[in-house]
Amino acid sequence: MKLQFTKMQGLGNDFMVIDGVNQQVRLSTSTIRQLGDRYFGIGFDQLLLVEPASRADIDFSYRIFNNDGGEVEQCGNGARCFARFVHDKGLSLKKEIAVETARGVIYPRLEDDGNVSVNMGVPQFAPQEIPFIADSDLIIHPLDIDGVSFAISVVSMGNPHAVQVVADVDVAPVASIGPKIETHPRFPAKVNAGFMQIISRDEIRLRVFERAAGETLACGTGACAAVVAGIRRGLLNPRVRVHTHGGELTIAWAGGSAAVWMTGPAVSVFDGTINLQGEEYAA
Numbered sequence: 001m002k003l004q005f006t007k008m009q010g011l012g013n014d015f016m017v018i019d020g021v022n023q024q025v026r027l028s029t030s031t032i033r034q035l036g037d038r039y040f041g042i043g044f045d046q047l048l049l050v051e052p053a054s055r056a057d058i059d060f061s062y063r064i065f066n067n068d069g070g071e072v073e074q075c076g077n078g079a080r081c082f083a084r085f086v087h088d089k090g091l092s093l094k095k096e097i098a099v100e101t102a103r104g105v106i107y108p109r110l111e112d113d114g115n116v117s118v119n120m121g122v123p124q125f126a127p128q129e130i131p132f133i134a135d136s137d138l139i140i141h142p143l144d145i146d147g148v149s150f151a152i153s154v155v156s157m158g159n160p161h162a163v164q165v166v167a168d169v170d171v172a173p174v175a176s177i178g179p180k181i182e183t184h185p186r187f188p189a190k191v192n193a194g195f196m197q198i199i200s201r202d203e204i205r206l207r208v209f210e211r212a213a214g215e216t217l218a219c220g221t222g223a224c225a226a227v228v229a230g231i232r233r234g235l236l237n238p239r240v241r242v243h244t245h246g247g248e249l250t251i252a253w254a255g256g257s258a259a260v261w262m263t264g265p266a267v268s269v270f271d272g273t274i275n276l277q278g279e280e281y282a283a
């Protein structure tokens with residue numbers, strides 16, 4: 001069976017985007033893993049599935065799978081690519097759409113300058129997927145790894161993030177400590193591990209060891225979580241430029257129950273068709 005897809009990237013965080021509105025798509029975990037393989041498959045950090053809305057006040061449903069095949073709650077760079085995709089494919093004529101994810105509704109908006117802005121919803125500090133947090137007002141928690149205590153902030157953007165401040169992201173222990181934070185027993189659903197360097201109150205550098213994907217060139221929800229943590233710690237202003245290996249995002253948060261706004265690029269790389277074996281996919 002043939003499956004149409006578009007390869008896209010947001011600051012080098014790359015995606016396989018599939019139209020599940022005009023195609024009936026059923027992909028097993030193992031098939032997603034095979035498709036995500038950068039040598040034997042297409043290769044991507046996440047697979048994004050566009051599905052019909054589940055109710056009248058929503059334009060689309062948005063499902064996200066890491067390249068290990070596991071479904072997750074949110075993907076920020078993917079949300080911008082999702083909006084670009086549905087517009088380019090004529091699935092919607094709207095500039096701003098309402099998109100339902102596993103953890104609430106987000107609102108991507110196509111900007112005239114070619115960027116995409118997304119209302120990413122309200123950050124959570126004591127969500128159920130992070131039972132770790134005893135006191136939701138505490139923004140810094142000690143996390144013990146091999147006898148060393150790391151001061152981390154835990155923020156959920158729908159998906160869980162553990163963010164710490166480092167002096168220099170270029171020499172931060174992302175490869176060695178990132179996986180140990182990701183799989184720390186205090187995070188039963190695992191966690192994305194962020195390493196944030198404060199340049200000024202308006203500018204940070206960020207690296208993220210993503211849950212189930214490893215270090216990516218950029219992480220949209222990670223940028224949201226890092227800025228929220230920095231603002232709550234009194235280190236950042238309400239609008240911050242976030243420098244990642246893949247490029248720059250702008251994140252804004254007014255605090256409290258305000259939504260986090262993320263602005264950045266979304267790029268289509270190529271359209272493709274892949275032959276799926278068996279019953280996994282029916283046109």
Ligand SMILES: N[C@H](CCC[C@H](N)C(=O)O)C(=O)O
Pocket residue numbers: 013045046066072073074075076077078159160192210211212213216218219220221222
């Ligand atoms: N690895 C993440 C999902 C993708 C998030 C990232 N690519 C983004 O742009 O937000 C998780 O397991 O929660």
